[in-house]
Amino acid sequence: MIDHIFPKLNNSLAQNDAYAIRFSKCLLFARIYTLNYILKTYGEISPYNWVILQLCPTFFFDYDIFEEITSEFRKVPEQYLDEKLRKLIRNISLLVNQKRLPVILDEAQELIDRFYNKFSSTTKEDETRPLYSVVIRTFTLSGICVIPSGTGLTMKSVLNLTGSHVMKGSTWKNEELIIIKNGFDSVEKVRNFLSKFGFPCDDHRDIMQWFVGRVRFATTFIEEWFNNNCDTNVLFRKFKENYTSPDSDYSIMVKIVNRTKKDTIRQGISENLLKEGASEVDILSLLERAVLKIWYNVINLIVVKEGIALELFEYGVALLYKDKLSNKLRIIISEPLVIESALQYFKKYTDISLYILDQMANVDYDPSSMGKLWENLVPNAIMKLFQDEGVH
Incomplete structure (x- = not known):
């Protein structure tokens, strides 16, 4: 998306807005059109496959099908997009008996600070808004559940960067938040995971306790265990030192400190909150x-x-x-x-x-x-x- 939009953003804010909104409609239309085609042709698609298709379309195709279809729909009049989009959403909702269709916007954090001062704010005349705000608001139609995702996306981004009450304010309630856990909250569950790879759990319970809470630590260690023909205890001591020593580039804490210093997104949000009277923590x-x-x-x-x-x-x-x-x-x-x-x-x-x-x-x-x-x-x-x- 960014590669397509970037060359076109040399005009006025109003023109940039119009171009980005139209492109966003094409992005959304490509997803809904594809979902409708799958349902009409094959009768169904599992929720899991619909998520994977949106996150990784090349898993099913040799190319990004949504990118290809988006390019085609850019040739269609905007009025047609608006009318056809709403009709397709209604038809699909009836087919699957679901009020809201999940549409995922992956790598959404890339839309936050790449185009500074390119789009006008809809709430304050003297301010601008990020591309993230434009896309989220365009995607937010009746019958659509927008799911922004991405490694660098924060809860503050969701709450503060939409430029309206979309996904924030009175519509945001903690009881509506779903917390997904990976079930890695005990040594026994870590043991169940590691035993699948032939790890000698009975001899290394002291090692397993260090992986409680996060599957990534265990998977990274088991990969190193497979690739290194050395004593397990020696391997773990080196692994632990890499992740915990303040002198290591792999240190969890060192990476956190570096991120807090370089994270322009969080810094911008923090500055805005401080202007509004929030206390700095x-x-x-x-x-x-x-x-x-x-x-x-x-x-x-x-x-x-x-x-x-x-x-x-x-x-x-x-x-x-x-x-x-x-x-x-x-x-x-x-x-x-x-x-x-x-x-x-x-x-x-x-x-x-x-x-x-x-x-x-x-x-x-x-x-x-x-x-x-x-x-x-x-x-x-x-x-x-x-x-x-x-x-x-």
Whole structure:
């Protein structure tokens, strides 16, 4: 899409708007037309295959079928597109007995900051909007469920960059959010996964516990295990060091820090929120307070209730969780490799003394937290002091 639109965006904002809207209609029409053809020709398509077809059309064809069809529909009058599109949506809805048809816009994050100051805002005359906003609003028709996706797409993008109340404001409710988990939340489930590849689970339970929470860690390790003919424990120590050492380019924490510095999308959103009066919260500081408390109190996980903490989920260091009582979104920090990587990073770049207590106390926003921590620290420190053989 970007390759087709980019050469045409040298005109006025109004002309850019018109071109992008028409192109977006062709994109949507290509998907709906294809779905209608499949249903009329074959009678059905599974939800799974419809998703895969949209995400990876070359899995079924030697070319991107949607791109080819989009090019053809650009020759059609816009009025025809509007009328035919609505008719097809109604027909398909009756065929599948479904009120809304899922349409996926993959790699949507690419539409956010590639065309700065190219499209006019529909809500504020003196501001512009991203191509993402234009496409989402064009796709949002009656009978269509728009699903933007992409590695760099954030919840803030969905809530703040549509330029209207589409997908935000009064229409956005936590109870409507579906959280998909991969079932990797216990050693036993990790064991079930690794055993399928012939991994000697009985001999390496201590290794398996490090993969709880995220399938990617386990799959990456099992790939290295297949490709390297060396001792499993030696291989894992190297694997763990790569992911947790602050001196490693593969460090989870180092990558997070680099992303926060380079992420222009989040920076732009943050600046707009600050202009509107929102308070600034340092995400890395929040993560630091959480993992230090996990470390000191010897606990396996911590639930962070701050709304801003959802960014930690977007950065890939926390799991999304919905409180059953309040129905509010929370995050859980519990993945061993993530926690270890964060601890190693903060311990290298921070004076780890009373500072630890200060950060752990702040995570609860409880005036008595520091006192409670001191109640544990002082007796333990005294006992350790007198157990030292060098003390007389």
